[in-house]
Amino acid sequence: MKLLLKTLAVLVIALALGVGSAYLGIRWVGLGAAVRNGAWGTSLATGSSEAGIYTRAAVAVGGLFALSKKETLYYTAFVDDRGEKLSASCDYVLEGREIDARWWSFTVYGEDHFLVPNREQRYSYNMLSLQRRPDRSYQVHLSSRQHTGNWLPTGTSGEFSVTLRLYNPARSVHEHPDTVALPSITKVACR
């Protein structure tokens, strides 16, 4: 009986340790831990057979069926420029300029990695739909409250993230993803 209890305890503890450490390992690798560029992160191994088991698992959880870097480069921001997590209870401004790719877009996702429900059914802006300044730069409000101009709703609670997709990025972009000029994300205020 004592042996049975000990064996059972070993199985339960080992299972908890194994699953818990796997969860932490995948979360630590995340979607964009490999290359940092301001608030943004990307993994160059995403979608390729070069991806390690942790990157592959992280992508499966948070970006299943991602393409390789030459086809599409995915940058994701879970934090602002100061490294603080993006929160739906705060307002942010995303500011940037043209990016050298065939097509690019920003999309906001909730904590569950799905689009944020909102009355306007507005989930993203792309290189054509953004309202621009005369110098072609742009500003996007990331907020739960309605704004004039470019505005992406961030939901009413919890954390959110922004994915910047670059379809067919220029060679200079996918070869130097850490130095290419990407938009800033600045916190304006919190409630």
Place this chain on the structure above:
Amino acid sequence: MKGWIKWVTATLALSAVTHLGVVVAIPRVLMLVVKHKAGGGLNRIHHGEPVTAASREVVRPSPDLLYSLCPYDLSRGPLRITASVPDTYFSISAFAANTDNFFVVNDTQVKGKKIDLVLVARGSGYKPTAAERVVTSPTKAGLVLFRTLIRDGRQLAGLRQIQRRADCRPLGEHRR
């Protein structure tokens, strides 16, 4: 070895095996979940609706894209994949059972307005005809994903018509 050391060692060894098993299994399990959600069986194309907050089949979907997918099993032979190429970004990508992206072709890489591919399993010994473009899957099971970029919402109806021309089915059905 003292009794407690033996038990601690066994616990750590078993937790390490569990850890690796979970990390390796996650992509394969999620691939199976997507196939199950797609419904309608294998080796058939499933055309998705425009992406909204209600779209829950695949995480982090792009609202700029129309998706079609074809979960496949090449155990019984090759698959023929065909599509019309729209005047916008369009790609066909293929993913192995462990979710590795082993193939992609986009609209700028094809001559003309048609894509015609034959997907075969590695080691199948399939002998293609001179006209066939063969893509080799490292695993018998996997998934083919079609992406069509919606540059402007006004193009949606036309793009959906082109999207529905894409097909994926066993090569034998085409030859009958």
